[in-house]
Each structure stands twice: as structure tokens, then as C-alpha cells.
Amino acid sequence: YVLRIADTSLILGQRLSEWCGHGPVIEEDIALTNVALDLIGQARLLLTHAGKLEAKGRDEDRLAFLRTEPQYLNLTIVELPNADFARTILRNFLVAAWQRELLQGLANSADAELAAIAAKSLKETRYHLQHAADWTVRLGDGTEDSHARMQRALDYLWPYTAEFFSASAEDPDIGSAGIGPAWSSLEA
Numbered sequence: 427y428v429l430r431i432a433d434t435s436l437i438l439g440q441r442l443s444e445w446c447g448h449g450p451v452i453e454e455d456i457a458l459t460n461v462a463l464d465l466i467g468q469a470r471l472l473l474t475h476a477g478k479l480e481a482k483g484r485d486e487d488r489l490a491f492l493r494t495e496p497q498y499l500n501l502t503i504v505e506l507p508n509a510d511f512a513r514t515i516l517r518n519f520l521v522a523a524w525q526r527e528l529l530q531g532l533a534n535s536a537d538a539e540l541a542a543i544a545a546k547s548l549k550e551t552r553y554h555l556q557h558a559a560d561w562t563v564r565l566g567d568g569t570e571d572s573h574a575r576m577q578r579a580l581d582y583l584w585p586y587t588a589e590f591f592s593a594s595a596e597d598p599d600i601g602s603a604g605i606g607p608a609w610s611s612l613e614a
Contacts (some may be wrong), residue, residue: 427606428479428540429489430594431528432472433500436490439465440519441504442514450511457557461518464550471543478539483578499594503586512565512575519558524590525551528606537605 442462449455473486484492504521508514512545529551565572 427594428472428476430499430501431532432469432476432489433473433498434521435525436469436476437498437500438504438517439463439469441506441508442518444508454511458514460539461554461557462552468547468550471546474542475539491512496517501586501589502588503572506583506586510575511580512572513582515558515561515565516576518554518577519562520583520587522555524552524587526547526555532606535605542607560585 439462442458442465445455445458446462469490470486473489475488477484477486501521503517506513506517506588526548529544529548533541533548535541535544548553562576566576567573
């Protein structure tokens with residue numbers, strides 16, 4: 427469970443880092459790079475914790491870099507190519523909205539270390555959500571072209587959001603165990 431949350435942040439951070447030097451304006455280049463760094467920082471904390479929980483001697487580096495592709499447990503939406511700025515922004519909005527709710531639930535986890543990581547990450551995630559929401563409105567209400575791009579992005583990304591609330595077969599009942607929010611173990 428913790429590894430899936432960590433992998434989601436790690437892969438999205440890596441995807442966003444692809445914008446470094448390629449943003450539409452320098453301010454957005456820097457903003458997206460900062461969001462990527464926040465996500466990688468969250469992933470590092472979560473990977474370290476996952477390694478401790480796993481108790482197999484794997485640290486954050488081994489978990490981040492020494493697994494094969496099928497061993498990553500991230501949500502599929504974060505793997506998707508950036509394609510364009512509209513898709514990147516809308517993906518950030520959808521993932522940050524989900525992460526905010528998840529982290530709010532995890533801040534009350536029976537796992538004290540996970541709760542502390544969630545509380546710290548929640549502050550950053552609120553910024554990520556606000557940044558993406560501002561751009562979502564700006565692009566959606568902008569020109570005909572920007573509106574059409576946002577609509578295409580929504581049409582493309584929306585089916586992947588069902589995975590936000592799908593439990594993995596490997597997960598224990600995290601809700602009833604007090605580890606995570608009860609809805610995080612629901613089947614979509």
C-alpha cells in the first residue's frame with residue numbers, strides 16, 4: 427500500500443521533470459519543476475518507510491531504482507506521456523485532488539510515521555492542487571483552442587481516475603486496520 431503511494435509520487439515527479447526547460451513560459455517551467463521536486467521528496471519519505479515496513483533490507487534507492495518495470499505499483503495515470511501542457515495540467519489536477527483527500531485520511535493513520543509523512547506532504551499537495559486548478563480554469567475558459575485541448579485531455583484522462591479508488595489484491599483491508607482512509611480500499 428505504501429509502496430503504491432510512493433511509486434505514484436515518484437513516477438509523476440519524473441514525468442513532470444520532463445518539462446524542465448520546456449515549459450510554455452519560464453514561470454511555469456520553474457513551477458512544474460518545483461512540483462516534480464516536491465513529489466520526488468514525498469516519494470523518498472514513503473519509499474524509506476515502505477522499506478522499513480517490508481523489512482527486506484531495501485532502502486529508498488533500491489526501491490526507486492533496482493526494481494523491474496512490472497514491480498512498480500503506481501497508478502497508471504502518472505505514467506502517461508505528457509503530450510501537451512493541457513494534459514499535464516489536467517493530470518496534475520486530478521492526481522493532486524486525489525492525493526489531497528488521501529493524505530488527509532493518512533494524516534490520521536494508526537501508523538504514526540505514515541501519518542507524519544502525510545501531514546508534511548499535505549501542505550505541498552494543497553499547493554499542487556491550487557496551481558493545477560488555476561491553470562485548469564485558465565485554459566478551460568481561455569481560447570477555443572485551449573478549451574478544446576482541455577476537453578480532449580479530460581476525455582483521455584478520465585477513465586484512468588477509476589484506479590484512484592481500486593484496491594490492489596495485495597493490500598490488506600487498510601481502512602479497517604486504521605492504516606488508511608476506509609475509501610482507499612474500495613473496489614471501483
